[in-house]
Structure formats: C-alpha cells, structure tokens
Amino acid sequence: MADYQRRIIDAALDELQPHLRALSIHGPKGVGKTATALQRAASVIDLSLPRQREVISADPTILTSLPGPVLVDEWQRLPEVWDDVRRAVDAGSGPGHFILAGSSAPRGSVIHSGAGRIVPIRMRPLSLAERDIENPTVSLSALLGGNQDVAGTTAFRLGGYVEEIVASGFPAIRSLQGRVRRAELDAYLQSVVHREFPEQGYPVRKPEVLRAWLAAYAAATSSTTSYSKILDAATAGLSNKPAKETTIAYRDALSSLWLLDAVPPWIPSHNHLDRPAQSPKHQLADPALAARLLGLDAPALLRAEQGNTQLTEGTILGALFEHLAALSIHTYAEAAEARLHHLRTQNGNHEVDLVVVQPDGRVLAIEVKLADRVEDTDVKHLHWLRGRIGDNLIDSVVVYAGEYAYRRRDGVAVVPLALLGP
Template identity: 25%
Template sequence: MFPRYLTPRLAVALKRSPVVYLMGARQVGKTTLVRMLAGDRGMAYYTLDDPAVLAAARADPVGFITGLAGPVVIDEVQRAPDLLLAIKMAVDSDRRPGRFLLTGSMGFKSRSEAAAALVGRAEFLTLRPLAQGELERSKRNFVAGLWAGDPRELMRPGNGRSLVPRVCAGGYPPVQGKNEADRAAWFASYLAALIERDLMSLARIEYPERALALLRAVAAATATPQNVGSLAAELGLPAATARRYEELFERLFLIERLPAWSASLKKQLTRRPKLVVNDTGMAVYLLRMNCEGLEQRPEILGRLVESFVLAELAKQASWLDPEPQRFHYRTRAGAEVDAVL
C-alpha cells in the first residue's frame, strides 16, 4: 500500500472540526485511507455502496444519523444527500470535533442545499491520484520548499528518469505496475462505469458517447485556456450542453479549472481559466496513445507534461495547511507562467 501524505492534514482536521469531508475521484484511494483512520481511531465505518445501508439512510436520514454511536465514517455520502441535513442537525446540537468523517466521489454545486448544510461545520479536503513522492515513498515536497524558501529543497537533482513513462502511468493506484494494454483496459472500464453510474445520476445525459467525446477533446487541449463553445461546435453539441457536461466532469474530479492570476480579483473572475485533465494516465488513454507514440508527438507531449506538473503541484499543495491557491498567468502579449502559487 502506498503512503498518503494528506493523512497528517486529515488527522489535524478531525481534531478541530466536527465534520471532515474527503472528496476525490473514484478509485484514488479514499476508502482505503478512511478505513485505516477508522481502525486507528475506533470509528465505526459505513459505506453507502452497501445496498442495505443506503436504503436505511435514504428512508430515514435523521433516524439513521441519530442511531449512530460515537464518531463514524460514512463512505460515498453523496449517494444519500439528505444525510447532510441530518448531520447538520446533529452537529448543531453537539459540535465536538471528529464526529463525522465523510467521503464523496462527486463535488457539490456551490448553491446546493446539501453543500450549504455543511458551511461553517465542515472542513473539505481533496484526495488526488498518487503523487510521485507517494509512488516512490519519498516525503520530498517541492511546494513546501517553495513556501519555506529553502534552496536546498529546490535545487535537489532528480533521478534522471524520463518523464514519459510517468506521464503515461498517471497516479491512479489500480494501474500502477500494469503494462500499457492493461492500463488502457482499466481506464476503458473505469470511464464506462463512471458515465453509466455517476454521470447519469448527476443529470439526464442525452448523448453519453458525446460526453466522452467532449472529455477527449478537453484532454487533447489540456493545460490550455479552452473555449468550450468551440469544442461544442466541433462535436456538434449545443454550447449549453457542452458546458453542462464540462461542469459534470469537474464534479467527478476528472478535469479542473486553473484560474488566471491577476492582482485584481475582478479580473481573476473574468479572465479565461485553463482546463486541465487531472490525471495524465487517463488523458493518454483518452487520446488513444501510448508512450512510444507520445514521444513522436512533441506538441501533445508538451501539454501532457505541463498537466503532469500542474497535477503534482496540486497534490503537494494539498498536503499543506493552509493549502496554497493555484493559478496560471498570461499577459496580453502572450508571455506565460504555467503555474502561480
């Protein structure tokens, strides 16, 4: 099992907040991590992937929560959103820290009632695919070195290995150590299940195959300021539909917006963000490529390497408390800084 360097920050959050919500894509290791914490801390563990538990939680959310004894872990809580309102009621009457450790594979709409129920009551953390340091069991943290201003951390040489195999493998735990054919088979199954199970539960998807085509188009232009309207036109999708699909993929933690940095908050909100695929292994699969083919396509490889670095920065930043914000920067003349922390 790989170490997860978010664990110390998660442990601190449980000591100071009544609810801790651990978010992240399916299969990044949330369940493994929270089950380990549950065992170490004597917390009861419930998963809403269990049909009986899910049925009980949906039938009587308040009764389900009030019937729990002691601190608990509730895995995949997004499958019964009304539980969050019941948790709000429980926390409002008893705000002891560490009462609820929740996990979810879908992000909230910012305006949703369920998300609002936890405001001021919960800390939200994101578990991302494995970082290179976790894969190598090394605790080096480039972002922490930047923050500390430690030149020794910043100037350490790498091991000289090519980035291409790392880009192709990405960070999902189940594909580590697999060959390229087996990785492709896993990603095919993963995305099919994600669209059938999660995407369809979030919204009525008229054309699931076009949703996947949009995700492929985003992967092809990853780490660039993308115009979703233009992508929609290329795919024969209404622009509103494409924007909805994009939002859904964000909520499933497959892609992420990297906002533009500006000294003016107003300009930060209006300048075009970059769209980044959160895992380069998945991006390579979506582009129907392999390591050998990538080395022959420097323009695609360049975007994937940038996405790989942005993902590494996001993972390392998530281990820090408080977590640094991340941006990109581009001048009107076209000068660019790929990442601003």
C-alpha cells in the same frame, strides 16, 4: 490496515480531523478516499449498499449513536445524509465524529452547503512524490518559506515521465501493465459516460458526442482554449451540433464528479499587472485519462513529441508533462495551505505556467519545461514577473525533465520534477 501507504493529505488530516466536528474528503472515484478515511474510522456506513441507504433513511439518528469517528462513505448516494450530518453537528456532536467521503450531490438535490459545519478537503490522484519513484530533495513548502537551498540529482528522465503520465495516479490502476491498464482506463471512462453521468442527474442521449467532447478537452490540456473551440473540435463534420447548454452540462457534470481539475487564473489583489486573462487552464483529474482519450500510449507519446495537436501550441507530450506537474504541485501547494493558479496577460505577451499563491498574496512562480536543460529564454517571463511585483514574488522556479537541481546565476531555481516534493 498494515499495507496502507500514507498520502500527503494524511498530514493535514492528522492535524484537522480530531478537532473538526465533520470533515468531507472529496475527489474522483479511484483516488483512495475510502482507503484513507478507513484509517481513522471506528464505524463505517457504506451508502453504496442499498440496505444501508434504507436503514439510514429510515433512522438518521444511527449516525450519532455509532462510536466515532463515523465514516459515511459514498454519501452522495443518499444526499439527504449531508443535512443529517449538519443537523447532528448543530445539535452538538463531538469533535472528530464525522468523516464523509464521496463526490457532489446529484443535480436537483436540495442540501445545505455545510459551511461552518462540514470542512471540505480535496483528494487527488497520486502525485509524483507519492509514487515512490524518487526521493524528493526540494520542498515546495520550504521554497514558499524562502529557503534558497536547491540541490540533488536524479536518474529519472523523459522515458520515466512518459510512463508516469500513462500509468496514472489512480492507485489500483497504476500497478497494472500494458493492455490490462489500458482496459481499466477505458472502463473508467466508459463508466463516467454511461453510469456516473446519469447518477449525477445528467442523462446522456448521445454518448459518442460526450466521448468526442472529452477527447477534444483532452487535446486542449494545459491550454486556455475556449469551450466553443473544444465543442467545434468535438463535433467537426456534424450538421446537428449539440446546443451550448448541452456542453455546459458536460462541464458541470464532470466538475461535480471531480474529473475536471482546471488551473484557475491568477488575478492579483493589487494592481501589479495590466488586465490578466481570466480563462482557466484545462486539465482532467489525471493526465492518464487525457492520454487514453487521445489514444496515446508511451511509445505513441514519444513519437508525437515532435508533432502538434489541433488545439494546443507545442506538443501534446509537453502539455501532458505540465499536467503531471500541475497534478503534483496542486497536492504540494494545498499541503502548505496555498493554492495553484496560472498567469497569462490579456494580450498573451506574458504567461507563467503555474503560480502558487499564499494566503498573504505572495507567490511562487513556476515554469514547466519538457527538456533536459534550461536556457535564458525559458526564464524571461519569470524575470518579467519579478520586475512587476517585486518582493511579492517569493521565488522563481523552472521545473524540467533534467538531471540536476540547482540555482542559476540569475537566482532562478531549476528543479527536476521528480525531485520536487511537498
């Protein structure tokens, strides 16, 4: 397709897909999985179409008779096709033959994990570097490699970041404006509650309670608030509260739809730290969904900057700015074969917003600050971590909303979010 815009994930697919017998691209609806997979497919089986489900169900050997690569799109609509692909791989299908795109199988489906046969790759909404708002001058991969060079300037400031929060990283939605965009985001959330939950095997008896739970989860963005507090906030004033098992089902269903993208805690493999906390930081797939659930457009977010929310410390705009940073850094980190975590000690005395962890256990520590300048107090936890883990800390970075990328005298890199790329 001539108008296809390459994604960061494409570099990994270029390297992996021709050599893997089967590969799965998974992620929430609307992130561009099908568009990306179509660039590589010679044949397409679209299981969102009843007729194609009927044909493949009747004769799975079609999967191996078609010229490859074969894209099996929306595979979760016919979960047994996952095992059909696994068996075809076991039977000797050639490298690069299968690409599966979709979400998880519905609850109750009995399928093999695919381990050793089907390699999973997650696709997220557009990172900032994929939105063409600025030319990044600082590479996360280079920082992980020990490159100390940090430079660049940007005119992208607070108003621009607020617009990117509400615009979303869903390609088909972010191109829209104003009320049309808000209507599309509302429709997306409506579909989650009324269609996708039942399709995943989670019937929703009280849609209004699920919607309230989603809003409470959004209010807890970038925090480690307990699920019990989220439930309490969602059901305040209700005498007949849903059972704990119901809200666990909410979490499980949203996870299977890839609509939760929590930042897991970093638990060091060596005993560098005293009892790090083990709670994830709550984040949805896209900060625009959180903002919409809270009824906040760009002007409202700017007004709310000085306000507070019930569940988080600091402002909701600061939490959503961190969410936007985490969404982007998740993508950059995975492109560098690293993983994103956060650090908080058990007593809460020390925390680092984001920790990029390499396979060898060394880390890049990142603080996220919604401000146009960085003070000494903003880097104290980074220095604390350096003192605890020494050379296992590759570098320390403050990601902020300012103009310049530079390195402080104490060695901490300071990088505008818009200038950070893969």
